[in-house]
Amino acid sequence: MREIKYRARASHIKYARYKAWFYGAPYRDHKGKWRMRNDTHDVGIVDKSIAQFTGLIVENEKELYEGHIFHLGDPNITYTVVWHDTGLKGKQNGAASFVGLEHWQERIEIVGNRYENPELLEAKR
Template sequence: MREIKFQAWDLDAEQMYNWESIRQLFHEHLDHPRVKVRQYTGLKDINGREIYKGDVYHQGDPNILYVVEYKGASFVGKQIGSSSYAGLEHWKGRIEVIGDVYRNPELLEAAE
């Protein structure tokens, strides 16, 4: 069974809070309009980094970037600038997370 964890991005403080920081007040983070909650996919990238919804990654070619989304009851990678999707579980041995959509929005722009 996959471990269920979350992170929360605070839009005002521009800071990511980990699961240990938010679990005591998790219900407040879910309802707060200026906090974006990110769910852990249960997978780690090639460097051992946990992969969360909203993470930006590549699969070996740094010119082709993907963003982690939740679609159809599973986590997938949507190729930025395309309508193509990649299954995270299938490609997990090649995924390298290079940022996320909150702390690194320039990655989305650069890949378009």
């Protein structure tokens, strides 16, 4: 069973300037704004940056999250971790195909994420 956890980017300039990811539980406050709470922080977050942990640890002990962009050995063919059908999968950028993450776990090399590196979402030709 995988651990359910999330990460997101801070929306407040105090934290956003560090481009730090906050890890914890996302929720909406009484004003409808997204926030993230953990043991040490309770901060406003960018709702489009909320990403769920896949439960997989890949290259160099990195946790793989929704929104990560990766390749499987060929840097010209990249994938983005997305929710598809009944779970998190890798969607090939610029195509309609998907790959299972667990099957390819040993070959996944993270090259960025859709929030900080949107240019990587374009298919390379």
